[in-house]
Structure formats: C-alpha cells, structure tokens
Amino acid sequence: MSVLWITLIVLAVAAVAFALGRQKALSATKGDPRKLHSLPSYYGWSSAITAFVPAMVVMILWMFVQPMIVNQRVESALQLPAAASQADRLAAAREVRAIGVAVDRGLSQGVLQQDELGRFMEDPAALAPALRAADIPLAVVVTPQLFNAAQVFRDTAATLGTAMTAIVIALAIAGAAVGIRRCTPEFRARNLVERALMCVLIGASVIAILTTIAIVLSMVFETTNFFRQYPWQEFFFSTTWSPVFQGQSQLGLLPLLWGTLYISLIALIVAVPIGLFSAIYLSEYASRGVRSVAKPLIEILAGIPTIVYGLFALITVGPMIRDWIAQPMGLGSSGSSVMTAGLVMGIMIIPFVSSLSDDIINAVPQSLRDGSLGLGATRSETIRQVVIPAALPGIVGAILLAASRAIGETMIVVLGAGAAARMDVNPFEAMTTITVKIVSQLTGDTDFNSPETLVAFALGLTLFVITLGLNILALYIVRKYREQYE
Amino acid sequence: MTDMPATPRRSSLLKLDDRTRRRNAAERRFQIYGILCIAISILALVVLLVSIFSGGASAFRQTYATFEMTLPAETLDPQGNRDPAEMARVTTIGYQNVLRQGLVEAVRTAGIVPEGITDADITGILSPEAAADLRNRVLADPDLLGQSVEIDALAHGRIDGYYKGRVTMQSAERDANVTPQRLQLADAMTENGLMALRFNWGFVTKPDASDQRPEAAGLGVALLGSLYMMLVVLVLAVPIGVAASIYLEEFAPKNRWTDVIEVNISNLAAVPSIVFGILGLAIFINFVHLPQSAPIVGGLVLTLMTIPTIIISTRAALRAVPPSIRDAALGVGASRMQSVFHHVLPLAMPGILTGTIIGLAQALGETAPLLLIGMVAFVRDFPDAPPAGLFDPASALPVQIYNWTQRADPAFVERSSGAIIVLLAFLLVMNAVAIILRRRFERRW
Numbered sequence: 001m002s003v004l005w006i007t008l009i010v011l012a013v014a015a016v017a018f019a020l021g022r023q024k025a026l027s028a029t030k031g032d033p034r035k036l037h038s039l040p041s042y043y044g045w046s047s048a049i050t051a052f053v054p055a056m057v058v059m060i061l062w063m064f065v066q067p068m069i070v071n072q073r074v075e076s077a078l079q080l081p082a083a084a085s086q087a088d089r090l091a092a093a094r095e096v097r098a099i100g101v102a103v104d105r106g107l108s109q110g111v112l113q114q115d116e117l118g119r120f121m122e123d124p125a126a127l128a129p130a131l132r133a134a135d136i137p138l139a140v141v142v143t144p145q146l147f148n149a150a151q152v153f154r155d156t157a158a159t160l161g162t163a164m165t166a167i168v169i170a171l172a173i174a175g176a177a178v179g180i181r182r183c184t185p186e187f188r189a190r191n192l193v194e195r196a197l198m199c200v201l202i203g204a205s206v207i208a209i210l211t212t213i214a215i216v217l218s219m220v221f222e223t224t225n226f227f228r229q230y231p232w233q234e235f236f237f238s239t240t241w242s243p244v245f246q247g248q249s250q251l252g253l254l255p256l257l258w259g260t261l262y263i264s265l266i267a268l269i270v271a272v273p274i275g276l277f278s279a280i281y282l283s284e285y286a287s288r289g290v291r292s293v294a295k296p297l298i299e300i301l302a303g304i305p306t307i308v309y310g311l312f313a314l315i316t317v318g319p320m321i322r323d324w325i326a327q328p329m330g331l332g333s334s335g336s337s338v339m340t341a342g343l344v345m346g347i348m349i350i351p352f353v354s355s356l357s358d359d360i361i362n363a364v365p366q367s368l369r370d371g372s373l374g375l376g377a378t379r380s381e382t383i384r385q386v387v388i389p390a391a392l393p394g395i396v397g398a399i400l401l402a403a404s405r406a407i408g409e410t411m412i413v414v415l416g417a418g419a420a421a422r423m424d425v426n427p428f429e430a431m432t433t434i435t436v437k438i439v440s441q442l443t444g445d446t447d448f449n450s451p452e453t454l455v456a457f458a459l460g461l462t463l464f465v466i467t468l469g470l471n472i473l474a475l476y477i478v479r480k481y482r483e484q485y486e
Numbered sequence: 487m488t489d490m491p492a493t494p495r496r497s498s499l500l501k502l503d504d505r506t507r508r509r510n511a512a513e514r515r516f517q518i519y520g521i522l523c524i525a526i527s528i529l530a531l532v533v534l535l536v537s538i539f540s541g542g543a544s545a546f547r548q549t550y551a552t553f554e555m556t557l558p559a560e561t562l563d564p565q566g567n568r569d570p571a572e573m574a575r576v577t578t579i580g581y582q583n584v585l586r587q588g589l590v591e592a593v594r595t596a597g598i599v600p601e602g603i604t605d606a607d608i609t610g611i612l613s614p615e616a617a618a619d620l621r622n623r624v625l626a627d628p629d630l631l632g633q634s635v636e637i638d639a640l641a642h643g644r645i646d647g648y649y650k651g652r653v654t655m656q657s658a659e660r661d662a663n664v665t666p667q668r669l670q671l672a673d674a675m676t677e678n679g680l681m682a683l684r685f686n687w688g689f690v691t692k693p694d695a696s697d698q699r700p701e702a703a704g705l706g707v708a709l710l711g712s713l714y715m716m717l718v719v720l721v722l723a724v725p726i727g728v729a730a731s732i733y734l735e736e737f738a739p740k741n742r743w744t745d746v747i748e749v750n751i752s753n754l755a756a757v758p759s760i761v762f763g764i765l766g767l768a769i770f771i772n773f774v775h776l777p778q779s780a781p782i783v784g785g786l787v788l789t790l791m792t793i794p795t796i797i798i799s800t801r802a803a804l805r806a807v808p809p810s811i812r813d814a815a816l817g818v819g820a821s822r823m824q825s826v827f828h829h830v831l832p833l834a835m836p837g838i839l840t841g842t843i844i845g846l847a848q849a850l851g852e853t854a855p856l857l858l859i860g861m862v863a864f865v866r867d868f869p870d871a872p873p874a875g876l877f878d879p880a881s882a883l884p885v886q887i888y889n890w891t892q893r894a895d896p897a898f899v900e901r902s903s904g905a906i907i908v909l910l911a912f913l914l915v916m917n918a919v920a921i922i923l924r925r926r927f928e929r930r931w
Contacts, residue, residue, distance in 0.1 A: 194823040201737065204729035208751045208797070211790050215761060218768030274523045281520025298527045303917065305851025307884045308538065308906050314891055315899055316537040347530045354527075378509055380516035401756065408758025410854035415891060435760050435854070442767060442858045460764040464757065471756045475749070 003063070006165055010055045010172045014048040017176035021047030025183040038190035046189040049196050050179030055172035062164045070156045077152040078145060092149075095140045099127070099150035100157070102138045106131050120147055219464065222448075222457035230451040235458060241421035241432075243441065243452045251455045253462065255421040259431035263342045263417060264406040266427065270346025272399055275353025282354070283361045284383055295358075302351035306411040313344040313416030321428070332428035334418060339427040341417035345406050352402040360394030360478075361387060393477050400474035404467040410435040434459050538906050544650045545904025548686035548701060549641040551612060551675065555588030557624065559632040568628040581624070582617035585609075585639065598674035603667045611668050611675075613640035615695060615702035640688075641681065643701040643897045645672050649683055652896060689904060693866045694886065700897035703890070705905055707865050711781050711880030712850060714872060718785025719792050719849050724842055726789075727796030728831075734797070735804040736826050755794035762791050763855030771859060778860030781869065782876040787859060788849040795848060799841020803834040836927035843920040847913050853884040861885045883909050 022044035029035035036043070074096050080089060106112035111130060120127045124142035131138050140146070183189070227235070230251060238252025278298060282291050318335040321343075326332045364387050372382040388395070418430025419440065441456040448454070502510070561584060565572045586609040593599060593608050616639035624630055644664035647653035649672075658666045675681040692704030730751075738744040766787035770776045776783050807830045815825030856862075861882050869878035881889070883905065890902035 190821065194821060197823060198733075198737065201729045201733035204726045205733045205738075205747055207726055208730060208754060208793065209747060211754060211765075211793070212750050214769055215757070215765045218765055218773075219761075222768060274526055277520045277523035278527055281517070281524055285517055285520060294524050294528065297531060298524070301527065301531055303847070303913065304534070305853065305884055305909065305913070307851065307853045307887050308534070308910070310853075311887065311891060311902055311906060312534050312537060315541060315903070316533075347527075347534070350527050350530075378513045380513045381509070383516070404756060404758075408760065410758070410760045411888070414854075415888075435758070438760055438764070439854065439857050442764070443860075443862055448772065457764065457768070460761055464761050467756065467758055468753060471753050472749075475752060 003059070006059060006168055007056070009169055010052060010059075013055075013169070013172040013176050014052040017047040017051040017179055018044035020176075021180045021183045024180055025185065025187075025189070028183070028185050036185050037188050038193075042189040042193050043183045043187070045193045046187075047176060047179030047183060049193065050182075051172050051176035053196070054175050055168050058171055059164065059168045062160075062168070066157075066160050066164070069160065070153060073156045074149050074153050077149040092146070095146055096149045096153050098138065098140050099142060099146060100153040102131055103127070103150060104154060117151070215464065219457050219461040222454050223461050226451055226454035226458045229454065235455070239423060241437070243455070249452055251451065253434075253459070255423045256432060256434045256437055256459065257462075258423045259338070259417065259421070260407055260433040260435070262338050262427070262431065263345060263413060263433060264403055266338060266342025267345035267349055267406045268399065268403060270343055271349040271353050271402060274346075275350045275402075276357055276395065278350070279354040279357035279361060280383055280388075283358050284379065284387070295355075298354055299351050301347065302355070304348075306348065306409060307415075309344050309348050310411040310415035313340050313412055317344055318416060326428040331426055332430075334428070334430045336416055336418035336430045337428045338417060338431050341413045342427070344416055345409055345412050348409070348412065349402040349405055352405055353398055356398035356401065356478075357391070357395050360391045360398065363394070364390045393480070397474040397476075397478035400470050400477070404470035404474070407470070408435065408463060408467050410439065414439055434463050438463070538903050538910075541900060542903025542905070542907045545689055545900050545907075546686055547650075547683045548688065549646040549649045549681060549683050551589065551616075551639045551641050551681045552636065553589060553592035553639075553680055554634055554636050555585075555592060556634045557631050558584060562624060563628070563631055568631070570625050570628055573625060573628060576621075578617045578621055581621045582614070585612065585617050585620055585637070588637065589639070592680065593671070593675070596675075596678050596680065598678055598680075599671070603671060607665060607667050608671060610664070611642055611645050611672055611681075613642050613699060613701045615699050616640045640701050641672070642668075643699065643895065645669070645681075646701050647897055648672060650900070652900070689901075690908065693868065694864065694881065694889070695866075696864075697893055697895065700893075700895050700901060703898070703901055705883065705886060705908060707868055708881040708883045708886035708905075709908075710868060711784070711861070711865075712883040714781035714869065714876055714880065715785040715788055715882060716846055716850060717872065718782060718876065719789050719846060720842075722786070723789040723792040723796055723845065727793045727842075727845075728800050728838060730793070731797045731800035731804060732826060732831070735801045736830070737822070751794050751797055755798060758854075759791060759852055760854040760858070762787050763858030765790070766855060766859045777877055777879070779863045779865065779879040779881075780877050781880050781882075783859045784856050784861055784882060785876070787855050788852060791852065791855070792845040792849045795845035796838075796841055799844065800834070800838045803837025803841065804830060806837060807833045833929070836923055836929075840920045840924050843916050843923070847916040847920075850912060850916070851884055851909060853888055856882050856885045857888065862889060864889075883912075 022040050025036055025043035026033065026040050033040050071093055074093060075089065078092055078096070080092060103112065103117070107114065120130075120142075121144060124144055124147045127142050127147070128138045235251055235253055237254065238250055239254045240250040240252050241255045243249040243251060278294075282295055286294065314336070318337070318340045321337065321340050322333065322335050326334075326337065326339075368386050368390060369382055372386040373379070377385070413433045413436050417432060417436065419432050419436060420430045421432050421437070422429065424431065438456045438459050441453055441459075446453045559566070561580060562576055563573050564576075586605075589612060590605050590608050599608075619640065620637065641649075642664065644653050644658070644661065645668065648658075648664075648669050653661070653664065653669070655666050655669060658664045658669055672681055688702070688704050690704065690709065691706045692702065693707045694704065695702035734744060734747065738747075766783055770783045770786055771778055811829050811833065812822075812825050815829045816822065820828065861880075862885055863879060863881075865879045865881050867878075869875035869880045887902045887905045887909070890898040890905065
C-alpha cells in the first residue's frame with residue numbers, strides 16, 4: 001500500500017479518535033464542559049495526536065530503514081565477488097531495482113503472470129520483450145543472477161511493505177485507544193496539546209539552522225572531494241582558468257575573483273553616490289509629496305527580477321556601450337563586458353544603498369541637526385559635517401550589504417559579463433565571475449567525480465564565505481549603530 | 487581681554503558678501519546633486535522598462551496565413567473509417583504535403599504570384615509547426631475531412647520578422663531560410679487578406695519550440711512549472727515561516743540559542759541565491775535522488791529561500807500587535823498559546839499575507855538556483871496534474887527567458903522580452919494585491 005494511502009488511513013483514524021475522545025470527556029461530565037480541565041476540543045486533539053504522531057514517526061523511520069535491509073538482502077543474493085568495487089555494487093543494485101520495478105509493473109498491468117515468472121529464471125532474455133508489449137521500458141541486460149536478486153528484492157520489499165502497513169495502522173489504532181482512554185475530566189488535555197504545538201513551533205524555527213548546516217555541509221563535503229583530486233595551492237593561487245573535461249585542466253580562482261571584484265567595484269561606483277545622494281535628498285530636502293512618489297519608484301528597482309536586468313544588459317546596454325564607447329575608442333569590440341555588467345548591477349543595487357541609508361539618516365536625532373543649524377550652518381553643511389559623520393557607520397554597513405549582493409549576483413553577469421576568464425584592467429573586455437563559472441560547471445552533463453565539476457562547490461564555498469563575512473560585518477555595524485541612538 | 491579684529495567685517499543682511507554667496511551656491515549645488523541622482527535612478531527604471539516593452543510587445547502578435555482549402559479524406563484517412571487511432575498513422579509530413587498543396591492552390595487562384603517564384607518558395611512561408619497544428623485539429627475533429635475549412639497557419643519565423651521589421655529585403659538575400667521572393671509574396675498576400683498579424687494566445691498557452699521554430703515557441707509549460715513551484719512554496723514556506731516566527735517572537739527565551747537562530751535567519755536572507763541552487767543540487771538531487779528539472783525540487787529550493795523573507799515580515803507583523811491584546815487575553819484566563827493563536831495571529835494576518843505575497847513574488851522571479859537543478863532542459867510536454875505532476879520535468883518562467891536568450895535566432899530576443907512582460911505583469915499583480923491588502927486591513931494601534 002502506498003505511503004499516501006497509509007497516511008490517509010492514519011488521518012482517518014486520528015479524526016475518529018478526535019470525535020470519540022471529545023465525546024468521552026463530555027459524557028463523563030454528562031455534557032457539562034465546565035467540569036472538565038480543558039475545553040472539550042482539546043480532549044479530541046490530544047486523542048488525535050496520540051493516534052497520529054507515533055504512527056507517522058514509525059512510518060518515516062521505517063522508510064529510511066527499509067531500503068537498507070532490502071539492499072543487504074539483494075547484495076547477499078547477488079553474491080558479488082568480494083573484490084567488487086563500491087561503484088559496481090551500486091550499479092548492480094540499481095539494475096536489480098530496475099528489473100524488480102519493471103516486473104511489478106508488468107504484473108499489475110497483466111502482461112506477466114505470477115506463475116510464469118519461473119520461466120524467466122531459465123530464459124531471462126525473454127523478460128524485456130514481454131514487458132515491451134505493455135510499453136514498460138527495461139534498459140538492463142537481464143541475467144539469471146540479476147533476475148534472482150530482483151525476485152529477492154521484490155519479496156523483501158513486499159514483505160516489509162506489508163509489515164509496515166500493518167504496524168503503522170495498528171500503532172495508530174492503539175494510539176487512538178490509549179488517547180481516548182485517557183480522556184477523563186481530570187486529564188490535562190490542553191497541556192499535552194500545547195506541548196505538542198510548541199514542539200512544532202520549535203521544529204519550524206530549527207529549519208533555518210538546518211538549512212545553513214545543509215548549505216555548509218553539502219559544499220564542504222564536495223570541496224574536500226575536490227581538494228583530494230586537485231591541489232589547493234593551485235586553486236587559490238593559480239592565475240589561469242582553463243577547464244578541460246579530459247583532465248589536465250587548470251582551475252585557478254584568481255581570474256574569477258578578479259572579475260567578480262572588478263564588476264562589483266564598478267557597480268558600487270555607480271550605486272553608492274547615486275543611492276546616497278538620493279537618500280540624502282529624500283530624507284532631508286524632499287517634500288512629502290515628492291518623497292511618496294520617488295521612494296517607491298526607486299524601490300521598484302529592487303523588486304525587478306535579476307533576469308530582467310540580465311536581458312537589459314544583453315540587448316540594450318551591452319550593444320550601446322560597444323557601439324558608442326568601446327569601439328570608437330578602440331578599447332574592445334565585445335558586447336558583453338565588465339562595464340556592461342557593472343553598470344546594470346549598479347542600477348540594481350541603488351535601492352539597497354538608498355533605502356538602508358535613508359533609514360539610517362532618519363535615525364540621526366533631530367537635535368544634532370537643530371544644533372548645527374542654530375550655529376548658522378546651511379543645510380548642506382549640516383548634512384556634510386554633522387548628519388553624515390553621525391550616520392557613517394550605518395552607511396558603511398549599507399554599502400557592505402550592497403557589495404555582498406553584487407558579489408553574489410548571477411544572472412546579470414551570466415548574460416552581461418561574458419565567459420572569458422581573464423585578468424585585465426580594461427573594463428570594456430569580457431571577463432567572468434565566480435557565479436558564472438558555478439553555473440557553467442554545473443549545468444549540462446556533469447560527472448560528479450571529476451575536478452571540473454567539483455570545482456563549482458569549491459567556488460560556491462568561497463562565495464559563501466566572502467558574502468557571509470561581509471553580511472556579518474555589515475549587520476554587526478548596523479546593529480551597533482542603531483543601539484547608539486536608541 | 488579679547489582682541490578686537492583689526493578691521494571689523496562690514497556685512498549687511500540685505501547685501502550678500504562673497505562667502506555667503508559661495509555657501510549658498512554650494513547649498514544649491516548639493517540639492518541639485520540629490521535631484522539629479524533621483525532623476526538618474528528613475529530614468530534608469532524608465533529606460534529599462536521601455537527597452538523591454540518595446541522589444542517584447544510584438545511577441546504577443548503573430549503572423550498567420552489564412553486560406554480556405556478542402557482536406558483530402560483519401561490521403562489523411564486511407565482506411566476511410568474516421569477512427570482517430572487509425573488516422574494518427576498519417577504523420578506530420580503527410581499533413582505538411584496536404585497543407586502545401588492547399589496553400590499553393592490558394593495563392594495561384596488568387597493570382598498574386600510574384601515573378602520567378604517556385605512552389606517551394608510559396609510553401610516556405612509557412613512554419614513547419616503549421617502542419618502539426620493542422621494534424622492536431624483534424625485528429626480532434628475527424629469530421630473536418632473532405633470539407634472545405636478555413637486554415638489558420640503559422641507563418642515562418644522570418645516572414646513574421648519581416649512584418650515586425652526585423653527582416654528586410656537586403657537581409658533576406660543573405661539568409662538561407664528566406665528569399666526576397668517569399669517576402670514579396672507575403673506583401674501580396676497581405677494585400678489580398680490572406681496573411682495578417684493577429685493576437686497570439688499561443689505565446690502564453692503553447693509549450694516551447696525548437697531552435698528553428700521561434701514562431702511557435704510559447705510559455706505554457708514554463709507558466710505551469712512556475713505555478714507548481716509557487717504551490718509548493720505556498721504549502722511549505724508559509725506554515726513553516728509563520729510557525730518559526732511565532733516561536734521566536736512570542737515564546738523563545740532570550741538566550742544564546744535563540745540569538746544564534748536570529749543571526750542565522752538574517753544571514754540566510756542575504757546568502758546569494760546561487761548557493762541555494764548548489765544546496766538543491768547536492769541535497770535534493772544527488773543525495774535524496776529526486777528527479778532533475780522537477781517542479782518539486784525547484785519548489786523546495788525556493789521554499790528554503792523564501793522562509794527567511796516570510797519570517798522577517800511575520801515577526802514585524804506580530805511585533806506590531808500591541809501587548810495589551812495579549813495581556814487582555816491572559817487576563818480572562820487564556821493560556822499563552824491561546825492568546826497567540828486566538829488573538830494575536832488573526833490580528834497580524836494582513837501583515838503576514840503581505841509578507842507572504844512579496845516573498846512569493848521574489849521566488850517567482852528567481853532564476854540562478856533553478857539553472858543548477860536542471861530546469862534549463864528543453865521540455866515540450868506539459869506536466870501532469872499535481873501531486874504526480876510535481877515530479878514531471880517542467881520549465882519555469884524566468885528560466886525559459888534565460889533559455890531563449892541563449893538561442894541563435896534573433897526572433898527569440900523578442901520572445902524573451904515578451905516573456906519578461908508576462909513575468910512583470912504577474913509581479914505587478916502580486917505586489918498590487920499586497921499593497922491593497924495592507925491599505926485595506928492595516929490597523930493603527
């Protein structure tokens with residue numbers, strides 16, 4: 001029986017338990033809820049929880065354990081030579097699985113009969129044609145050994161599956177019985193329900209931590225694999241990036257890091273002055289009307305998906321820079337360039353700089369401004385000499401956050417910066433970044449044992465560490481600054 | 487005693503001295519810088535939108551050839567019993583021949599044939615996809631055979647490009663896919679009403695088409711894939727995000743453990759999206775062995791990305807509910823859990839919904855992580871209905887846009903800009919709903 005059906009049955013048992021538990025608690029006080037410890041529905045919920053939770057926990061554990069037992073049985077049935085490598089064992093197990101699943105489908109669709117399965121023991125090659133009649137693909141060369149193992153696989157899986165169904169449903173019914181029996185007026189049903197609910201809430205907030213751990217683990221694991229095949233000195237200090245899928249590739253980080261930092265620098269040169277001046281104008285000079293129009297308009301820029309900026313770089317900005325600036329000045333003839341990607345990325349991060357700076361400038365106490373104006377300074381002098389220095393740590397934090405955004409940005413550089421890994425100072429040349437190379441090494445046909453693929457995980461980890469460092473630094477600065485005036 | 491200045495400065499309130507004038511000029515300059523910077527930002531927004539819209543609006547209109555022809559029953563249904571299973575044996579090539587004959591006849595009878603044109607040239611103005619469309623139409627309604635029907639056939643991508651100004655007579659001479667004669671024929675057919683630009687529903691409903699057939703490419707599979715992923719995000723991210731925020735905001739003790747969770751969440755919100763793609767590839771595909779390019783994997787990755795956004799906005803919404811509400815509930819005997827679930831949560835709902843919609847909008851436009859989990863694959867078959875369809879290969883709206891930018895035919899640039907218009911339209915609607923919700927239900931305490 002499928003997992004979905006078992007879950008539905010357990011849910012049905014839980015629903016019945018809810019109704020009976022509530023009923024039992026109420027009938028014990030002759031329908032007077034005031035004599036119960038908790039509201040009647042809590043008795044129902046507590047019965048439903050005792051029915052549902054243990055059964056589901058057992059089912060989930062079972063689903064992890066069952067494949068292990070099946071694999072063990074299959075392996076002993078296969079009688080592989082002791083010298084067989086791990087990869088061979090996995091491949092054989094996969095083939096056995098494919099045959100077993102195909103036979104099951106054949107049986108359920110009626111092209112195979114239970115009693116004729118023995119025939120394939122002698123003539124395994126007849127299995128594939130028999131299945132093809134029902135459009136069941138089987139791309140495995142069936143040998144008697146494999147077929148035998150497949151039968152073991154089917155038997156074990158079927159036995160264990162039946163056992164699981166029986167145990168889980170029995171557990172649900174037993175849980176329901178225990179839960180309902182407990183529903184006496186003195187039973188603290190609400191406390192039990194609330195404790196269960198609290199576990200759910202805590203579990204949900206742990207998911208954020210689990211995500212971080214999963215991110216770090218997945219990358220660290222593959223990165224150590226990578227460094228086992230490729231020397232780390234080469235990766236961190238080599239200045240050539242030329243992956244060759246036949247081996248002998250040079251996978252130096254430096255050209256990618258250079259491209260990433262160069263593009264981010266241009267983006268910041270565009271975004272910081274524009275964002276900062278916009279924020280100053282909006283918070284210090286603009287009337288309410290102007291502010292209520294201009295601020296949302298600038299923030300739209302943050303809501304536009306990056307693929308849109310990427311296309312903008314590809315079809316509008318790139319050709320424009322090439323035709324109007326790069327080619328007339330003889331600086332390059334490439335549509336994709338550091339300048340293109342940097343400019344467009346700069347536009348994208350303007351709102352990050354401006355909104356955060358805006359908040360921070362607004363947090364500077366009015367008394368500082370009043371003091372400065374009272375001494376006869378003009379408004380711009382007040383801003384330059386009082387407000388900005390007071391807000392500086394926060395603004396630096398905002399800029400760091402924007403920088404981290406720029407370094408991790410992918411689609412704009414994939415479409416706007418090009419794919420050539422080179423270390424050049426000419427901003428009108430195509431260069432490439434860490435994110436571009438992660439995409440190009442991990443899309444298409446990938447072999448997760450070659451350093452050319454695994455390098456993407458090392459690049460990802462580098463990127464993660466850089467952006468994490470910037471974020472933590474920025475958050476630390478912003479937080480510390482906020483406390484200063486609160 | 488203080489020293490008096492040797493010469494007291496003569497100044498007047500009415501007549502500005504040099505220094506004051508300089509300072510006032512600096513003040514004006516400073517303001518102008520601010521205005522300029524705001525103008526530049528808004529100008530960038532306008533240029534971005536105009537360039538996308540001007541390039542993409544034409545994707546919603548497509549050139550069709552319209553003519554009447556009789557569908558020959560003897561070639562399309564050799565058995566003569568109108569059984570769709572039998573008729574399916576006639577391949578698209580059979581229909582192509584029929585369609586070509588019909589077109590040549592229609593053009594020749596209209597008497598608009600330009601000089602030096604061959605039959606091959608006439609048939610070359612149709613898209614190869616037109617025959618497949620006709621085949622589907624006939625198989626769906628076998629009674630059409632033997633009757634005179636009006637055919638709406640997709641024109642070839644280059645003819646469509648000629649209508650939209652992308653292809654000219656000069657470029658046609660150098661192009662292997664089109665000749666100037668075909669363009670002249672297209673002109674003549676337009677005058678006779680045999681060919682016209684029409685609104686193109688197929689762009690939104692049809693699946694992607696191959697590299698050679700930009701005229702037939704549509705967003706159907708991508709839209710469905712994106713919808714499935716949004717469903718997954720909605721079902722998973724909202725309950726988890728809301729539950730986590732309730733714990734952190736209402737119950738968590740202030741200790742190092744909860745501090746770690748909080749720092750974690752704000753950092754997760756700023757982790758580059760591509761890192762989530764690596765996570766999805768390593769965990770969901772290589773470790774759990776979920777299928778590649780399936781909406782379920784994309785949905786899970788986007789869920790992990792959206793949870794921090796939802797947590798941050800939900801916590802803000804919960805914080806905005808005044809403590810007096812909680813105190814009142816506790817005062818009449820509710821437990822803390824009851825006060826939160828019966829009173830605080832319903833009051834915070836508008837804020838939570840707004841945050842959810844904004845998180846969904848972000849997830850809808852996310853591209854980079856989806857590239858890594860194989861959503862770039864060329865998918866023409868629509869996925870099944872959920873839940874089984876969640877495991878079928880599908881595309882996603884932003885990835886489809888990226889896919890089209892990587893193709894050689896310039897007609898795909900128009901398609902990808904058009905797809906962006908669709909994407910932006912969805913985002914606009916979602917954000918508008920969020921703003922309306924906020925305006926309608928926002929409470930000030």
